[in-house]
Amino acid sequence: MLSTTLNRRLDHVFHIGDGAGANRIGGTLEEDQACALAVSWMEEAGLEVELDERGNVVGRLRGTKPDLPEVWTGSHLDSVPRGGRLDGALGVVAGLEAVMAVGRSERTLGVVVFRDEETGCHGSRWRARSAPLPGFYVELHVEQGPVLASAGAPLGVVTSIAGIVRCTREFSGRADHAGTTPMSARRDALTAAAEYVLEVRDRAAAIDGAVATVGQLEVKPGAANVIPESARVTVDARAPDLERLDRLIAALALEDAHYRIPPAAMSEQVRAVLGEEVERLGLTVVELPSGAGHDAAPLAAAGVEAGMLFVRSLNGGASHCPEEHSSDEDIALAVQVLTAALRRLSNPK
Template sequence: MSGLADIADIGTDPRRGGYSRHVFDDAERQLREWFVEQAQRRGLDVHTDANANMWAWWGEPGDDAVVTGSHLDSVPGGGAFDGPLGVTSALQAVDVLRARGFQPRRPFAVVVFAEEEGGRFGVPCLGSKLLTGQIDPDRARNLRDAGGLTFAEAMADFGADPARAGRDDAALRRIGQFVELHVEQGKGLIELGRPVGVADSILGHGRWRFRFHGQGNHAGATRIDDRRDPMLPAAELVLAARRAAEAADDARATVGRIVPTPGGTNVIASAVDVHLDARAPERSRELVADLSARAAEFAAHEGCEVEVLEESFGETVHFDPTMRDRLRDLLHGAPALPSGAGHDAGILAAERPTGMLFVRNPTGISHAPEEHAEQADCEEGSLALADVLQELAR
C-alpha cells in the first residue's frame, strides 16, 4: 500500500529486525507528522486530545460521529502492518469515498490512538484506556519506561499537559460508532480462503510482572549450595506457564521478557523480573493465581522470594452483535472471527457500538518482521472499510 511505503523507513530496528516505534519517541513523532500531513492533504482538520490521541475530522467535529482508525506504534521489533494498516486504510477509504462523490451526513473522523502496544510504558491501549477512564490517570502519569522516565514527563516533553489526561466524556460523545481495520493476527482467513473478515470477540488478557528476589553474588566464587539464585525459579515459571496454558481451554501464556538485575554474565542476579502475558476466554486470572502459587514454591526452594504485580487486565470482549452482523451483511457474508490480540476497538466496545475488520495475513505471523498482507488483500480491505463507512455515515 502506498501509505505503508511512505513510512517504511521510519523506526526500522537494525538489531531486532522489523520496527520499534514507541509513543513519543523519534520514530513515533515522525509518524505523527506524516499522519498530520496526509490528513491535511485530504482537507481533514487534525486535533490532538488530552490523552495524546490524534483526530482528523472530515467536516466539523460533532457528536455521534462515525470514527475509524487504529494506531501507529509497534512492539519492539514488530511488523509493518499491525496498526499502520488500519490508519493507511482509513485514509484510503476517505479517498475512495471522495472519488465516489460521497459526502457524509454525520460527523466523520479518523483517529490514531497512542501507545496501543504498551511497548514503552508497559500498559497496552493506554490512549484509549485513558480516554474511557479504564485506567486511573495518576497511575498512568507515574508509569515509567526502561530509562526511568515517567509517562507524565514524556507527555510534557511532547508538549502535552499530563494534568489533563484522563476520561474525556466530550470526546466519547463524539463517537457514535467505531470501526477499526487491522491485519489479522492468526490464520483464520487463510484457512477460510477469504481476504477480509469481521471480528466477533477478543480473548480476555492481562500482563503480570513476577519479581524474584535472591542474593547477588560472584558467578565463580560462590559454591552452588551457597546460592540463592532468582534465575532458577524464574526459569521454572517460564516452563510452568507453558504447561498451564496447555492444560487450560484455549488459553495462552507467554513470557516475552526477562530482566535480571544487575544483568552481568559473571554475576548471580540479585533479582529477576519475569513479564507474563496470559489470555483465555474465561478464568485467565485464576490461571495466573495458580502460577503465582507455583512461583512462590519455586522461589522458596531456592531460598528466594517473589512478588507479583498485575500491570493490566481486560475481560473477554464480545463485540456488539448488531454491529457485527451489519458489517457481515454489508460485506456479503464475511466470516466472523475471534481475536487473540487486544485492540483499541476492544476498549471502546464497553462504551460505544464498535466493530472490526480483519485483512488476511498469509504468514499468520504478527508482532514479528514476518507479519505481512498482500497488496490485493490490503486494497480489498480499504474498499470494504469504505463500503462500511459509507453506509454508517449516510
C-alpha cells in the same frame, strides 16, 4: 486492486525512522513525524483536523446531520522496534481512503490516529476517559497471527479483544561457587524460576483460548560461574473473556497483578454489518477473538459501538517484525468491506 495512493502512503510511513523495519516508538520524534504526515493527508482531503491534549489526531468529514453520533475509523502510527509495515498504519491509511470513498453522509465521519498504542493503548485510553467519543468505531488491522491463513480466509470479523494481565514473580536462592557447590547442596533461584515458567505454559494450555508468556527474565548476580541468588520473571496472561481470564489469573496465582486490561466484546451491530459485507463479496465469514490489544478495546469499554476487521497475515502470521506481510489482494478486499460498512453506519435508515 489496491490503490497506488494507499501503497505509497504505507511505504512513506514505513520508512520514517532508522534501521530495519518500522521504528516509530510511541512518544518519539518518529511517531510525531508520522502523525504530522497523516495530518497533511487529512488536510489535503479537506477534513477538519482536531489535535487533542494527548496528541491524538481526528480528521472529520462533517455530516448533513451533525447532531447524530459520529462514525470513526483509524488506528495508530507508532510501532515496536523493528516492527512491520502494516501494524496500525494500515488502519489509518485505509481508513482515510474509505472515508473519502464514502463521502459526505448523514453522520460525521472521522479518521483517528491514536498515540502510543504499542505500550498500552495510551492515546485511546486517554480519549476514552477525557474527551468526546464517536457513536461507532470500526478498526481495520492485520491479524498478527496464523488463524485466517490456516482457514484459507482473507478477512475475519473480530468477536472480542483479549483481557491482559501482567505480573512479576521473584525467586530467591543463595549465591555459591558454580564449581565447588554439589548439586544436592544448591539453592538455585533460576531453577525454581524455570519450573515456574513450565507451569505457566501448562496451566494456560489447559484453558481453551487462553495464552500466557514469560517474556522477561532477570538473573542476579548474572555471572557464569555463580549460582543465581535471585531470579525475576514477568508473566503476560491473556484470555478472550472475563470468565476465562479469571480462571487463568487463579491458575497462575496472579491476583496481585500490577497491570490489568479487561476483555472487550465487540459490538454485535458492527459485527453484523461487517459480516454481511464480507458475505457480499462471496467470502465465508470467519469470526475470531483478538489476542492482541487494540485501540478498539478502550473505546468499547467506554460504550462506543466498536468493531474490528482483520486482514489475513501471511509468512506464518509474522508481526511485530519486518517479515509482517499481507497481500495486496486481501488488503483491497478489506478496504471494500470497510468502505461499505462505514457507508451503512453513517447513513442510518
